[in-house]
Amino acid sequence: xxxxxxxxVGGGLAGLMTTIKICEAGGKxxxxxxxxxxxxxxxxxxxxxxxxxxxxxxxxxxxxxFDDTIYGGDFLANQPPVKAMCDAGAxxxxxxxxxxxxxxxxxxxxxxxxRFGGTKHHRxxxxxxxTGQQMLYALDEQVRRYEAQGQVRKFETWEFLGAILDxxxxxxxxxxxxxxxxxxxxxxxxxxxxxxxxxxxxxxxSTNSVxxxxxxxxxxxxQGAFYANGEFIQVHPTAIPGxxxxxxxxxxxxGEGGRMWTVRDGKPWYFLEEMYPAYGxxxxxxxxxxxxxxxxxxxxxxxxxxxxVYLDVTHKDPEELTRRLGxxxxxxxxxxxxxxxxxxxxxxxxxxxxxxxLWVDYDHMTNIPGLFAVGEVDYQYHGANRLGANSLLSCLFxxxxxxxxxxxxxxxxxxxxxxxxxxxxxxxxxxxxxVYERIYRMEGTENAYALWRELGEWMTxxxxxxxxxxxxxxxxxxxxxxxxxxxxxxxxDRGRWLNQEVSFVKQLWNMLELARVITLGALARDESxxxxxxxxxxxxxxxxxxxxTKARWTSDGPTLSYEDVDVSMIKLRARKYDVxxxxxx
Amino acid sequence: MDPILLRVKRQARPDAxxxxxxxxxxxxxxxxxxxxxxxxxxxxVRHDGTPTTPVVWDASCLEEVCGSCTMxxxxxxxxxxxxxxxxxxxxxxxxxxxxxxxxxxxxxxxxRMFESLKRVRAWVPIDGTYDLGPGPRLTEATQQFAYAxxxxxxxxCCLEACPQYNDHSAFIGPAAIGQAVLKNLHPSGPLTKxxxxxxxMGVGGIVDCGNAQNCVLVCxxxxxxxxxxxxxxxxxxxxxFRDLFRG
Ligand SMILES: Cc1cc2nc3c(=O)[nH]c(=O)nc-3n(C[C@H](O)[C@H](O)[C@H](O)COP(=O)(O)OP(=O)(O)OC[C@H]3O[C@@H](n4cnc5c(N)ncnc54)[C@H](O)[C@@H]3O)c2cc1C
Ligand code: SF4
Ligand code: SF4
Ligand code: FES
Numbered sequence: 035x036x037x038x039x040x041x042x043v044g045g046g047l048a049g050l051m052t053t054i055k056i057c058e059a060g061g062k063x064x065x066x067x068x069x070x071x072x073x074x075x076x077x078x079x080x081x082x083x084x085x086x087x088x089x090x091x092x093x094x095x096x097x098x099x100f101d102d103t104i105y106g107g108d109f110l111a112n113q114p115p116v117k118a119m120c121d122a123g124a125x126x127x128x129x130x131x132x133x134x135x136x137x138x139x140x141x142x143x144x145x146x147x148x149r150f151g152g153t154k155h156h157r158x159x160x161x162x163x164x165t166g167q168q169m170l171y172a173l174d175e176q177v178r179r180y181e182a183q184g185q186v187r188k189f190e191t192w193e194f195l196g197a198i199l200d201x202x203x204x205x206x207x208x209x210x211x212x213x214x215x216x217x218x219x220x221x222x223x224x225x226x227x228x229x230x231x232x233x234x235x236x237x238x239x240s241t242n243s244v245x246x247x248x249x250x251x252x253x254x255x256x257q258g259a260f261y262a263n264g265e266f267i268q269v270h271p272t273a274i275p276g277x278x279x280x281x282x283x284x285x286x287x288x289g290e291g292g293r294m295w296t297v298r299d300g301k302p303w304y305f306l307e308e309m310y311p312a313y314g315x316x317x318x319x320x321x322x323x324x325x326x327x328x329x330x331x332x333x334x335x336x337x338x339x340x341x342x343v344y345l346d347v348t349h350k351d352p353e354e355l356t357r358r359l360g361x362x363x364x365x366x367x368x369x370x371x372x373x374x375x376x377x378x379x380x381x382x383x384x385x386x387x388x389x390x391x392l393w394v395d396y397d398h399m400t401n402i403p404g405l406f407a408v409g410e411v412d413y414q415y416h417g418a419n420r421l422g423a424n425s426l427l428s429c430l431f432x433x434x435x436x437x438x439x440x441x442x443x444x445x446x447x448x449x450x451x452x453x454x455x456x457x458x459x460x461x462x463x464x465x466x467x468x469v470y471e472r473i474y475r476m477e478g479t480e481n482a483y484a485l486w487r488e489l490g491e492w493m494t495x496x497x498x499x500x501x502x503x504x505x506x507x508x509x510x511x512x513x514x515x516x517x518x519x520x521x522x523x524x525x526x527d528r529g530r531w532l533n534q535e536v537s538f539v540k541q542l543w544n545m546l547e548l549a550r551v552i553t554l555g556a557l558a559r560d561e562s563x564x565x566x567x568x569x570x571x572x573x574x575x576x577x578x579x580x581x582x583t584k585a586r587w588t589s590d591g592p593t594l595s596y597e598d599v600d601v602s603m604i605k606l607r608a609r610k611y612d613v614x615x616x617x618x619x
Numbered sequence: 620m621d622p623i624l625l626r627v628k629r630q631a632r633p634d635a636x637x638x639x640x641x642x643x644x645x646x647x648x649x650x651x652x653x654x655x656x657x658x659x660x661x662x663x664v665r666h667d668g669t670p671t672t673p674v675v676w677d678a679s680c681l682e683e684v685c686g687s688c689t690m691x692x693x694x695x696x697x698x699x700x701x702x703x704x705x706x707x708x709x710x711x712x713x714x715x716x717x718x719x720x721x722x723x724x725x726x727x728x729x730x731r732m733f734e735s736l737k738r739v740r741a742w743v744p745i746d747g748t749y750d751l752g753p754g755p756r757l758t759e760a761t762q763q764f765a766y767a768x769x770x771x772x773x774x775x776c777c778l779e780a781c782p783q784y785n786d787h788s789a790f791i792g793p794a795a796i797g798q799a800v801l802k803n804l805h806p807s808g809p810l811t812k813x814x815x816x817x818x819x820m821g822v823g824g825i826v827d828c829g830n831a832q833n834c835v836l837v838c839x840x841x842x843x844x845x846x847x848x849x850x851x852x853x854x855x856x857x858x859x860f861r862d863l864f865r866g
Binding site for chain 2: 054055058069070072073074075077078125128129131132133134136137138139140141142143144145161162164167168171172175176178179181182190214243244245276277278279281282357361365368369371434481483484487526527529531532534535
């Protein structure tokens with residue numbers, strides 16, 4: 035039999051783990067990424083990664099982690115894969131430890147753990163305050179080892195454009211753009227995995243890296259892959275608003291004892307501690323973001339009349355802060371010019387994470403045979419709201435599932451005869467080349483970057499913390515208008531060498547397609563669940579909406595259908611954080 | 620406030636001649652070099668009114684942790700995303716890094732740095748990704764040193780500043796030496812340690828360092844490069860004598 039070929043798109047944590055798993059079994063991988071993989075967005079993760087090892091004698095367990103995750107996600111996640119992920123937590127952290135991730139230590143030389151939101155346990159392992167960076171580097175090194183052995187070929191500064199589908203709708207490879215010479219190339223493979231991260235840039239400014247446009251997921255969606263739960267967008271309560279991006283101040287700051295407050299009647303008011311006595315500053319992110327909105331917009335209590343509240347660690351020992359949170363506090367110092375050890379930080383909520391993503395089965399395969407999705411780009415593990423430090427875990431766990439499943443799938447693949455296969459590949463190459471040739475000829479008056487800013491403002495204002503049906507409808511109309519104006523873009527750069535404007539124009543179209551999925555998914559879901567909050571429908575409605583939203587692309591916009599959620603393991607109950615959650619069986 | 624004058628050294632292709640362009644950008648508080656370049660994307664028109672192409676540069680994280688956006692800002696090699704306009708002298712002058720091939724405008728090709736990491740085998744040769752239990756215990760002090768080395772984001776500032784590193788010398792440069800020391804710290808067996816040290820004893824290795832210490836001064840992540848170079852020097856000496864007496 036001919037040798038298997040696997041194509042992995044994305045070199046963040048999820049893509050690298052997938053690659054390692056395939057290589058470890060002797061497979062070969064072509065790895066694609068728009069940036070050198072070592073510069074992927076995963077480096078931004080600050081706070082840590084969860085695993086219920088119970089090393090602090092608190093009675094923690096994978097079962098408790100499972101329950102926190104399902105409850106935190108407001109019961110929207112299918113339970114079996116979440117349970118498997120929580121059960122694997124300890125093994126994953128030990129693996130990273132063996133790879134040399136410099137996790138913080140206790141005086142005895144063991145791994146140290148801290149607290150994060152939505153749990154009562156010290157469950158989060160961390161490497162200073164740059165955990166994602168340290169983890170990404172460790173995986174990057176393992177992949178470099180396979181690269182040196184000839185098992186991995188890297189295509190860095192290449193952009194995935196689309197899957198190559200045969201007439202039976204089976205994925206046979208991919209097309210990618212060499213961002214240097216701007217040429218479309220085709221790659222044939224038995225499997226393709228998208229590990230392309232989240233879509234933060236659809237919201238203009240977010241806490242995400244600038245490469246997180248969601249363009250790859252959107253391309254797959256436009257080729258028939260279902261996009262699931264797109265409306266579930268996490269807004270992080272504590273970011274520093276900026277001209278270019280909103281920089282995150284990690285939840286670990288509250289995990290280490292940071293307190294949120296504003297001034298009321300001339301005195302500090304610790305609003306989270308008062309509103310949610312059981313969890314205080316460590317309520318989940320959706321709850322904290324809504325509380326900040328309430329304090330700032332409803333009560334008019336923003337600090338100094340600005341859209342801001344305080345996040346305060348000045349009561350903590352400065353040396354201890356540097357050792358455990360140095361990287362985060364440095365960001366505030368560098369970008370705001372004030373030392374958080376001395377003065378409270380001013381923060382405000384910002385778009386942060388997408389719980390939704392490409393629909394996958396428990397093997398991480400999309401509804402397109404041979405096309406897999408893993409990492410933030412899939413929808414599998416976080417339900418209606420992700421708990422802090424669970425994403426890094428889901429990226430690694432997902433990769434550990436996807437890699438072996440890709441190998442297994444490839445074994446059963448029947449390849450087409452060479453000339454039939456060639457015809458399909460050439461057809462897709464021409465389709466993609468045509469797209470770019472049309473972009474190169476654009477001579478209108480609109481500027482692509484200006485359209486993107488407009489999109490970001492609408493999405494941020496109407497499709498984040500509070501959602502009203504009227505505003506959602508208007509936002510969708512706006513997106514349709516922007517798609518129309520997209521056709522009237524005038525190109526400023528017609529060069530055929532590293533033309534960033536040309537690739538952005540294409541990405542923008544994909545962002546607009548995805549924006550409609552997010553907005554219309556929110557419009558259709560008349561309830562409040564996790565991060566999706568409609569003041570007009572403030573209650574969770576399990577009878578109608580205990581369901582996964584699945585968006586399917588049509589040329590007139592997404593059609594939505596709904597799929598039951600597997601809730602066979604943990605019984606449904608109301609989600610509240612003002613009192614201790616009752617532990618279920 | 621006066622508009623901000625931005626001078627950018629541009630280059631269409633790796634083999635093309637560089638040229639300068641100037642842009643005038645309305646002042647707003649909170650700008651950094653990255654957001655100025657975003658303004659050029661919105662209105663790619665030169666200061667003299669001639670339309671031009673948007674400036675090309677690399678960026679990803681925007682919080683000085685990925686290393687992408689390294690360039691010269693007012694003559695200093697640093698990250699564009701953490702270069703705050705309010706703390707910069709004007710006009711603001713941007714140039715690409717000088718010791719790496721220019722791809723276009725401010726974007727350069729730093730793949731040599733990743734190749735160097737291969738040369739020193741900067742990885743832990745784990746037995747497998749299976750559940751083999753926890754890793755070795757580490758003292759807090761070792762962890763802190765390892766963490767400091769491990770924050771290197773392959774930005775290349777140290778190579779840019781090092782008088783020994785350039786495109787016609789074999790010297791591997793301080794960043795990769797730091798990573799070799801980091802991996803040698805790991806208790807994963809003496810064999811790979813020997814290999815790494817041997818690589819750095821050869822041509823382009825540790826002896827090429829002139830000990831000018833420029834590297835450590837420009838590193839934005841405060842990676843303890845001089846300590847690492849010192850440690851590697853000692854490890855190399857020990858290995859040299861051991862090999863000698865083994866015959
Ligand atoms: C500021 C911040 C802090 C965070 N902190 C934490 C934390 O403490 N704990 C936690 O659990 N989670 C955290 N998260 C979330 C977590 O970092 C991400 O969800 C996770 O890193 C995503 O990893 P990934 O592998 O899915 O994708 P990414 O790391 O985003 O990688 C995506 C990859 O795909 C590539 N790519 C994208 N599009 C294309 C294309 N079209 N063609 C080719 N390649 C492409 C990119 O180049 C990149 O290599 C944080 C997120 C942010 C924004
Ligand atoms: S000490 Fe000097 S010569 Fe040695 S690596 Fe650093 S800058 Fe280069
Ligand atoms: S050692 Fe410092 S300056 Fe050198 S590449 Fe690493 S982070 Fe950059
Ligand atoms: S964009 Fe990552 S360091 Fe500047």
